[in-house]
Amino acid sequence: MEFYFSLHLSATCFINLLNIISHDLRTxxxxxxxxxxxxxxxxxxxxxxxxxxxxxINYASIRMKRLITNILDSTRLSSLNIDLKFDWCDFEDIIGVALEEFADKLQDDLLDIKIEDFRLFWGDNILLKQLLVNLLDNAFKFSVNNTKVSLHIIDSKNSLKIEVFNQSSYIDERKLKNIFDKFYRLEDSNDISGSGIGLAICKSIVTLHGGEIKASAINNGVLIEAKLPILKKANLV
Structure with missing residues (x-):
């Protein structure tokens, strides 16, 4: 019975993946x-x-690149058994690289950024950049009427917190606990393109760094908080 259940799950994931390729890449x-x-x-x-x-053309190309990256990362991160390339990361540099994919939003002044002055962070540079890209992409897609998205990087004593907030229509708090599941999409978001794997990848990246991620409905919007423990402290002169 367990074998057939596993086959059913694999078939369901395969069908979902085909739907992503046929719809979200075709657009x-x-x-x-x-x-x-x-x-x-x-x-x-x-x-x-x-x-x-x-x-x-450029915007459509970026969307395709982001989706293909997520599909590949989803496969690579699903086992949570990969070798991370830890190094000292400057979050200002990571944010700068991530924001290159949202030049149109910056031009329209749709992003509010607050970064606390903090030390270097020990983590996987590439995965942390992908974490920010996916969090911002999700927030922009589901924000109401092109309202501003906020990105706050907060340095506490033992952890680094990433907060992304977007205005949104009412969302049942009970549904938010599922948004980090692979292929999960809210019922009222069918008119918004998306694979349903971006936030699942965020959860995998945060988990691989020993952290936690959660979503909550607050102030007529959705706040996603990723908390990354500081595993190693830089000795800055």
């Missing part, structure tokens, strides 16, 4: 193909028109 790919054809066939576009279309 940005269609944008890239359609916009490229428009650029090639219309020689009368002015400079601003061409720039707008190229921006659309």
């Amino acid at each position: 940005p790919l269609s944008t890239i193909i359609g916009t490229t054809n428009l650029l090639l066939s219309n020689s009368n576009l002015d400079e601003q028109g061409r720039k707008n279309l190229l921006d659309d």
Whole structure:
């Protein structure tokens, strides 16, 4: 019975993965193909028109890259049995790299960032960057009417806390406990593109660093808090 149950779970995950590939990859790919054809066939576009279309292609490409990265990371992190590449991480640098994927949001002044002055953090640089990208991507997708998303990095004595908040329509607190499960999507979010694996990857990354992550409904929005223990302290001169 346990064997057949395991097979059923594997088949369900495989079907969910196919749905992601067929829908969430097809949407940005269609944008890239359609916009490229428009650029090639219309020689009368002015400079601003061409720039707008190229921006659309760039945005769709970033969406595809992010989704493919999440699919690969989901497979790699699912066992929680991988070798992390720990090193001293400067969170200001990590945030800077992560924000390159949200240039349009920064341009529209849709992100409020507060970073406490803190020491270097001992962790996996690449995974921590992916953690921030996925948290921000989720917040921007589910924020109401392009309201601001807030990112706060808080340094306490024994841990580093990452807080991401976005305004949202009412969400049942009982449903929030499931949002870190792979392929889980809220029933009222079917019109929003997404794979349902981004926050599951966040949980895996936080767990691999010995931390905790939780979501709560507060102030007409959703607050996600990731708490990472400080495993090693830098001796700064």
